[in-house]
Structures are given as structure tokens and as C-alpha cells.
Amino acid sequence: MKYQKINNDLFTSNRIKYTNRLKKNSLAIFQSNDEFPRSGDQNFIFKQNPDLFYLSGIDQEQTILLLYPDCPNPLYRQVLFLRQTNDYIKVWEGYKYTKEQAKAASGIESIYWLEDFDSILHSIINYADHIYLNTNENDRYAHMVPYRDIRFIEQIRSKYPLHHYERSAPIMRELRAVKSDLEIELTRKACGITRDAFVRVLKFIKPGVKEYEIEAEIIHEFIRQGGTGHAYTPIIASGHNANILHYNDNNQECKDGDVILFDFGAEYANYNADMSRSVPVNGRFTKRQKDVYNAVLHVMKSATNLLIAGTVWNTYHEEVGEIMTEQLIGLGLISTEEVKNQNPAWPAYKKYFMHGTSHHLGIDVHDFANRYTPFAPGNILTVEPGIYIPEESLGIRLENNILITSNGNVDLMADIPLEVEEIEDIMNG
Known part of the structure; x- marks a missing residue:
């Protein structure tokens, strides 16, 4: 890993919070993500299952976490199973956790190789009443691929059909939305790297530069500072491209007189930043x-x-829509008559601002949270309004990451240039 060692108090605390919510005499199992083939003899870069990382700090493929707080054998109350390295893996793949390193990273004492999982599980599972299993229940995800969690659920239910099976996801949805101090600091680090990359590209941009050249400057800064890489596929959208919300071809020339819409963020230690800015090509x-x-x-x-704490998701977005409506009227993009006659299901402002204003942020860029629960201290959310005017080949989006506290909120990107004058001064400095 490129990032610095994380204090394992984070993962120890997360496990305590999770197991405190289990029914009595329950066993829980978490699987690492699959490794996906990229070509005939290569895999895509591995990305850890966020729930397993949240509970263990282990950033390696073929990992299983078993939690059984009421296990009659104390040795198996918290167990981590790892892929065992060998001389071939050392030569071709390099670093893998040793048992001692896994103990240090996770705070878990009982570390075994993956080959021991079936026998250890079988030795204790019949003493448990409930088995908690995990799946991806993010509202933005539609299940199409039979990933490792799904395959494991089928296997274990066929082997042990009479246990009471439970879902871990509702617990994880509750826990992951509220960030601890250590998680906030990791997010701040990701935001800081993102800031430096943005300032770097402000000094680089000029008419004639290619969007992909800007992307190269960004990833240079991310990797230079120990970031894992992009939190998501970056958007470098100049001119009319800014009206494509998920544009990421990043292959056009940036022309004099156009505005570039950026949407990018660094990933650091699996925690993410998510920033949008819009800047003039010519400064x-x-x-x-x-x-x-x-x-x-x-x-x-x-x-x-x-x-702020207590704000309700839908009410918040409705209020933002009213504010945006006033601005669009002021810009001459919609009329008061259009607003008066608008369809409540698709208000007039949606013609120029068609996406949501905020989403939770954390180990996932669109982090796991309950959209029906009022915002609470410890939540980190984006704020990302935009106005998109295809007929003018102009799209503007601005986005910062906001931490809610009991005393209001804190902008984690407050030190990233945002005002017009700041942007122009740096570009012309």
C-alpha cells in the first residue's frame, strides 16, 4: 500500500460497534471482493470490499473475516483468514501480509491461512443460532454479477440450512454513515491531495492543452503524495463536454474561450475526496x-x-431546488411563468440542473447510508450544484465535501480555491 499505516484502534472500535448490534449467539462472515479479469492473463487492480476493510483494515484479496462474540472457544471470537504466500507469489506478486503484519494492521489476534477456513467454521458454526451474511445493499447498485458474497451465501445456506440467517447490511448502513475522528482525518488527507492536484492544474492549463494532459497532471500529484489513485474515473470536460454529466473520454482539446468542468478526487487509504470545479481555459x-x-x-x-444535524434528505433537496430556481430566473434561463406552470414531479429548474445536490462520502464515493434518516453529526456529504446550458456549450459545477458536527458543519475543502478571483489569480500568477 502507498498510504501510511492506519492506527488499528479504528478497526477494533468498528468491530465492537458492529458486534454490539448482533443478536445473541450470532456469527458473522465478511468476504473480500473478487479479483476481476482484465485480459487473458491480467486482473484489474484489486479494490477491497469496503465493509471488510471497515472492520479489519486488511487491504488484500482472498480475505475472510469471522466474528462470533459469543463463541464458546475464545480463540475464534475474532478470526482473520488470509491467502498464504509462497515463493512463487513472492517473486511474481510481491508483498502479502504475514500473520504478524495482519495482527498489527487489524488488531485481531487469531490469524489463519485461508485453507483453514472451512474446518474452523465447521467446528463452531453449529453452536451459533444466527449467521449474519453481507451483500451490497447500496441503493445505487443493481445486482447483475454473482460476486463472491452471493456465491458464498448459496454455499453456506445449502450446507447449513437450518440456521437463522440475518443481513449485515442494515447494521453497516447505520455504522458507516457516521465517521469517527480517524476516518475524518483520512478524508481530510484525501481532500488535501485533491487540493494540491487542482492548484497544480490551474498553473498548467492554457488554450490548446488536451483534457488527458490535465488528467495526467492530476494523477501525478495523487501518486506523488501516496494516494492510491483516483477515487473514481475523473471528468475533465471542456466546452460542450461539460453538459455530459458522466463524461470521461477526456480526449478533446481545450479551446480559448471555453470553460473546463473538473470532477475528480483522490483516494487515500480507501477513503475518498470528491471535488468539482469549473475554470476558464484562458484564465x-x-x-x-x-x-x-x-x-x-x-x-x-x-x-x-x-x-446541519436533523436535516431531512427530501426536504433539503426541495429547498435547494427553490434556491436554484431563483438563480435560473435571474440568468434568464427560465421564466416565472414556466415555474408557475411547472410539473411538480419535474420542476422547471431540472432542465438546467438535473441531478441531486448531495450524497454521503466515505470508503465508497457514494457511501453507504440511509437516505430516509435525518443527517447526523459525523456524516460527510458532498454539496455539488450545477447549471448546464447546452445551447451555450457551457456547464458549471462546484462541489465541496462537508462534515456535519453537533455545532454546525465544517467544509473539508475550505482551503481549495473556489471564488472567481482566486481561480483567475492563480491561473494568471
Whole structure:
């Protein structure tokens, strides 16, 4: 791993919070993610299952975590199973956890090789009443691929059909939404790396540069500072490309007079930043570009003020929609008559601002959380309004990451240039 060692108090605490929510005499199992083939003899870069990482800190494929707090054999109350290395793996793949390293990373004492999993599980599972199994229950995910968790569920239910099976996901949804101090610091680190990459590209941009050249500058800074890489596929969208919400071809020339919409963030120790900015290719906004930019900025600041403990998701988005409506009227993009006659299911402002304003952020960029639970201290959310005007080949989106506390909120990206004057000064410095 490129990132610095994480204090295993984080993972020890997470396991305690999780097991405290289990029914009496329950056993829980978490699997690492699959390794997916990229070509005939290569896999895609491995990405750990976020729930397993949250509970163990182990960032390696073919890992299983077993938690059985009421196990009659104390040795098996917390057990980590790892892929055993050998001389061939050492030569071709390099580093794998030793048992001692896994103990240090996770805070778990009982470490075994993966080949011991079936025998150890069988020796204790019949003493448990409930078995908690994990699946991906993120609202944004639609199950299409029979991934490792799904395959394991089929196997264990056929082998032990009379146990009471439970879902871990509702517990993880509750826990992961509220970030601990250590998680907040890891997110701050990701935000700091993202800031430095943004300032770097502000000094690099000029007419004629290619979008992919900007992307190269970003990843250079991420890796240079020990980030794992991009938190998600970066968007470097110049001119009309900014009106494609998930544009990531990043293969066009940036032209004089256009605005570039950035949406990128660093991943550090599996925690993510998520930032959007919009900047002029030539270093100076036109009056129209500045007016649209400041309208989005106004919505962003207003939305940020609404992000406090107790705020309800749907109410929040409705209020942001009203603020955006006022700005779009001021820009001459919609009329008061259109607003008066709008379809409540698709308000007039949606023509130019069609996506949501916020999502939870954490180990997943769109982090696991309950959209029907009021926002609470410890939540980290994005604020990312945008105005997209295809007829003007102009798209503006601005996005920061906001931590909710009991005393209001904290902008984790407050030190990243945002105001028009800041952007122009750096680009022309």
C-alpha cells in the first residue's frame, strides 16, 4: 500500500460497534471482493470490499473475516483468514501480509491461512443460532454479477440450512454513515491531495492543452503524495463536454474561450475526496460565464448552510431546488411563468440542473447510508450544484465535501480555491 499505516484502534472500535448490534449467539462472515479479469492473463487492480476493510483494515484479496462474540472457544471470537504466500507469489506478486503484519494492521489476534477456513467454521458454526451474511445493499447498485458474497451465501445456506440467517447490511448502513475522528482525518488527507492536484492544474492549463494532459497532471500529484489513485474515473470536460454529466473520454482539446468542468478526487487509504470545479481555459471568465459561475456558487453556499444535524434528505433537496430556481430566473434561463406552470414531479429548474445536490462520502464515493434518516453529526456529504446550458456549450459545477458536527458543519475543502478571483489569480500568477 502507498498510504501510511492506519492506527488499528479504528478497526477494533468498528468491530465492537458492529458486534454490539448482533443478536445473541450470532456469527458473522465478511468476504473480500473478487479479483476481476482484465485480459487473458491480467486482473484489474484489486479494490477491497469496503465493509471488510471497515472492520479489519486488511487491504488484500482472498480475505475472510469471522466474528462470533459469543463463541464458546475464545480463540475464534475474532478470526482473520488470509491467502498464504509462497515463493512463487513472492517473486511474481510481491508483498502479502504475514500473520504478524495482519495482527498489527487489524488488531485481531487469531490469524489463519485461508485453507483453514472451512474446518474452523465447521467446528463452531453449529453452536451459533444466527449467521449474519453481507451483500451490497447500496441503493445505487443493481445486482447483475454473482460476486463472491452471493456465491458464498448459496454455499453456506445449502450446507447449513437450518440456521437463522440475518443481513449485515442494515447494521453497516447505520455504522458507516457516521465517521469517527480517524476516518475524518483520512478524508481530510484525501481532500488535501485533491487540493494540491487542482492548484497544480490551474498553473498548467492554457488554450490548446488536451483534457488527458490535465488528467495526467492530476494523477501525478495523487501518486506523488501516496494516494492510491483516483477515487473514481475523473471528468475533465471542456466546452460542450461539460453538459455530459458522466463524461470521461477526456480526449478533446481545450479551446480559448471555453470553460473546463473538473470532477475528480483522490483516494487515500480507501477513503475518498470528491471535488468539482469549473475554470476558464484562458484564465479569465467572460461576464456570462462569471454570472453563471456565481449563480452556482450562491446555490452551493446556501445548500451548505442547510446541511446541519436533523436535516431531512427530501426536504433539503426541495429547498435547494427553490434556491436554484431563483438563480435560473435571474440568468434568464427560465421564466416565472414556466415555474408557475411547472410539473411538480419535474420542476422547471431540472432542465438546467438535473441531478441531486448531495450524497454521503466515505470508503465508497457514494457511501453507504440511509437516505430516509435525518443527517447526523459525523456524516460527510458532498454539496455539488450545477447549471448546464447546452445551447451555450457551457456547464458549471462546484462541489465541496462537508462534515456535519453537533455545532454546525465544517467544509473539508475550505482551503481549495473556489471564488472567481482566486481561480483567475492563480491561473494568471
